[in-house]
Amino acid sequence: MEAYGIWIIAGVIVLIVELLVPTFFLLWVAAGCFVGAIVAAVLPGVAWAPWAAFVGSTAVLLYLGGPLTRRLQKQRLTPSNVDAIIGKEGVVLETIDPIENTGRIRINADEWRARADEYIERGARVCVLSVEGATLVVTEWDRGDAYPTECGD
Secondary structure: OOHHHHHHHHHHHHHHHHHHOOOOHHHHHHHHHHHHHHHHHHOOOOOHHHHHHHHHHHHHHHHHHHHHHHHHHOOOOOOOHHHHHOOOEEEEEEEEEOOOOEEEEEEOOEEEEEEOOOOEOOOOEEEEEEEEOOEEEEEEOOOOOOOOOOOOO
């Protein structure tokens, strides 16, 4: 068997392993095998040339492909459960009093215990800043205010 055939078989085997272990690392190694196969076909009498092409191309592809693979593997996190409430608008059901530590708000159909740094009357609109346990930290918000969160979107 010719040397370029061995390089092609090695590249295909590495690609199959890459499919079983999706890391994108072996993709560049397989590409290096195919470059080695091309060099082996072009320069059949030079035994070290395919190895040099394999090592060089694999190193370059790993270096250049690293940022691409990190971008492809990065998970996009979507807020869920209680984290999805942050930035939402609610209505005060029970007056929020920071001294008495009282207050309840409604967001959509759910009622939550709430606290704030200020006294907020019943019926006022609030924006959820954060979640601490089962309590929402809110601030008063009016649709006319330019508030830098998602409230009112």
